Amino acid sequence: MSEGAQVIEFEHDDALKAAAVAAPGPSLLRQFIAGGAGGVCLVFTGHPLDTVKVKIQTMTVVKGQAPMYSGTMDCINQTIKSDGFKGLYKGMAAPILGVTPMYALCFFGFGVGQKIFCKEDSFTNLNQENLGRIALAGATSGLFTTPILAPGERLKCVMQTAPKGMYDGPIDCLKKLYGAGGMKSMMRGFTATAGRDSIASAFYFSSYEVLKQALTPAGESGPGIGGTLLAGGSAGIFNWAIALPIDTLKSKLQVAPDGKYPHGIRSVFREVMQNEGPRALYRGFVPVMLRAFPANAACFLGYESALKFLDYVNCP
Numbered sequence: 420m421s422e423g424a425q426v427i428e429f430e431h432d433d434a435l436k437a438a439a440v441a442a443p444g445p446s447l448l449r450q451f452i453a454g455g456a457g458g459v460c461l462v463f464t465g466h467p468l469d470t471v472k473v474k475i476q477t478m479t480v481v482k483g484q485a486p487m488y489s490g491t492m493d494c495i496n497q498t499i500k501s502d503g504f505k506g507l508y509k510g511m512a513a514p515i516l517g518v519t520p521m522y523a524l525c526f527f528g529f530g531v532g533q534k535i536f537c538k539e540d541s542f543t544n545l546n547q548e549n550l551g552r553i554a555l556a557g558a559t560s561g562l563f564t565t566p567i568l569a570p571g572e573r574l575k576c577v578m579q580t581a582p583k584g585m586y587d588g589p590i591d592c593l594k595k596l597y598g599a600g601g602m603k604s605m606m607r608g609f610t611a612t613a614g615r616d617s618i619a620s621a622f623y624f625s626s627y628e629v630l631k632q633a634l635t636p637a638g639e640s641g642p643g644i645g646g647t648l649l650a651g652g653s654a655g656i657f658n659w660a661i662a663l664p665i666d667t668l669k670s671k672l673q674v675a676p677d678g679k680y681p682h683g684i685r686s687v688f689r690e691v692m693q694n695e696g697p698r699a700l701y702r703g704f705v706p707v708m709l710r711a712f713p714a715n716a717a718c719f720l721g722y723e724s725a726l727k728f729l730d731y732v733n734c735p
Contacts, residue, residue, distance in 0.1 A: 448734065448735060449726065449729050449734060449735075452725060452729060452734070453721075453722050453723075453725035453726045453729060454525075454722060455725075456721045456722060456724070456725035457717075457718040457719065457720075457721040457722030457725065458521070458718065458721075459515060459721065460717040460718055460720060460721030460722075461714045461715065461717055461718035461721070462511060462514045462515050463511075463717070464710075464713055464714045464717035464718075465710045465711075465713070465714030465717075466507070466508055466510075466511045466514070467495075467507035467508060468491075468706040468707070468709055468710035468714075469579075469706075469710060470498070470506075470507050470508070470509060470510065470579045471491055471494045471495055471498070471507070471703070471706040472703035472706045472707050472710070473575075473576050473579045473580060473670050473674075473703070474488065474494050474498065474579060474580060475488055475491070475494055475702055475703040475706065476666070476667045476670045476671065476702050476703045477576070477580050477670050477671055477674045480694070480695055480699070482694070490705070491705045491706045491709070494706075495507070501583060502583050506583075509578050509579050509581075510574065510575040510576070510577075510578035510579045510589070511575075512588070512589040513571045513572075513574040513575040513578070513589050514571060514575060516571075516589075520567055521564050521567050521568060524563040524564050524566075524567065525560050525563065525564050527563055528559050528560035528561070528562060528563025528564065529556055529557065529559065529560035529624075531559055531563070532555060532556030532557065532558070532559030532560055533556045535555075535556070535559065536552045536553075536555040536556050536559070537549075537552045537553065537556055538552065541553055542628060545628055545629060545632055550625045550628070550629070551625075553624050553625050553628055554621035554622065554624060554625040555621065556624065557620035557621045557622075557623060557624030557625065558617040558618065558620055558621040559617075560616075560620050560624075561613060561615075561616030561617035561618075561619070561620045562613060562617060564616060565609060565612050565613040565616060566609075568612055568616065569606055569608055569609040569612040569613070570605040570606060572608065572612055572669070572673060573596070573604075573605055573606070573607055573608055573673045574589060574592055574593055574596065574605075576670050576673045576674050577592060577596065577673065577674055578592050580674050593605075599677070600677060604677070607672060607673055608669045608672050608673040608684075610683065610684065611665060611668060611669035611672060611683070611684045612669055614665055615662050615665040615666050615669060616662075618661060618662065618665065619658045619659070619661055619662035620658075622657050622658055622661045623654050623655070623657065623658040626653070626654045626657040626658075627650055627651065627654035630649070630650035630653050630654060631646070631647070631650045633650075634646035634647075634649060634650055644720075644723060647719050647723065648716040648719050648720060649716075651715045651716060651718065651719040652711070652712035652713070652715045652716040652719075653712070654715065655711040655712060655714065655715030656708060656711045656712055658711070659707045659708065659711045660708075663700070663701055663703070663704060663707055664700035664701065667691075667699070667700050667701070667702055667703065668684050668687045668688055668691070668700070669684065671687050671691070672684055672687050675687075
């Protein structure tokens with residue numbers, strides 16, 4: 420559960436990780452509500468650059484011909500020119516609608532991972548063994564979010580790359596995808612999504628804990644808001660640096676015509692290596708990194724603000 424942190428950067432997976440780690444003390448209800456607020460903030464902040472990332476990742480590249488987009492700014496300019504500024508927010512409804520149930524599953528999955536792998540001092544004594552335990556717990560959380568995140572990512576990516584006017588909205592896109600191939604079509608990229616989020620979550624959780632401890636002033640139990648945002652934003656960058664190659668393959672698989680990749684992500688990987696080489700796995704690196712920090716920072720700000728509001732209204 421990588422730009423956060425998702426979700427689920429998707430943008431939507433970065434948000435899940437940030438919320439789960441930020442304050443393990445509050446009740447599940449508080450985590451659920453505050454985490455949802457953080458996820459919505461992440462999606463609103465990060466979705467435009469996520470759209471650019473997907474467009475660059477999935478564009479067809481022909482040897483000897485100039486690519487459709489020469490870079491991040493060219494993609495932004497072309498998108499605004501053809502679809503207006505709102506074109507950068509195409510497909511946003513899918514991650515927004517998936518945020519709340521994903522958080523519930525993320526918390527549950529991370530809790531299961533903690534029970535399986537972590538000890539009582541895992542989050543207070545950050546030695547190599549305990550960081551490994553936290554990473555394994557984080558990886559476990561990705562397995563629980565994938566059943567919701569995978570079809571949401573499929574819908575989002577298809578809408579982000581579809582020609583203008585092809586779909587009337589997310590419901591219309593959902594109906595057409597389901598009508599063409601049923602649940603098999605909606606779940607395309609499931610394994611790739613699970614792999615991406617589990618690996619990314621392992622790095623996200625462990626790096627966040629290291630950064631959080633480093634930014635905690637002497638005598639304090641945790642960092643201030645600025646330190647928390649810095650730790651979360653930095654962890655989001657680590658997350659996507661690890662997750663991007665798998666995310667690129669996943670996105671290409673999810674937007675491809677039916678039958679193009681008979682062996683799933685293996686077929687995508689083979690084609691990319693033959694036609695473009697390893698560098699293509701990091702296509703979209705610039706918009707991902709531009710998005711990762713502010714999106715995760717927004718997630719933490721939304722999460723912390725929601726917790727303060729819940730304190731004010733005495734939410735259990």
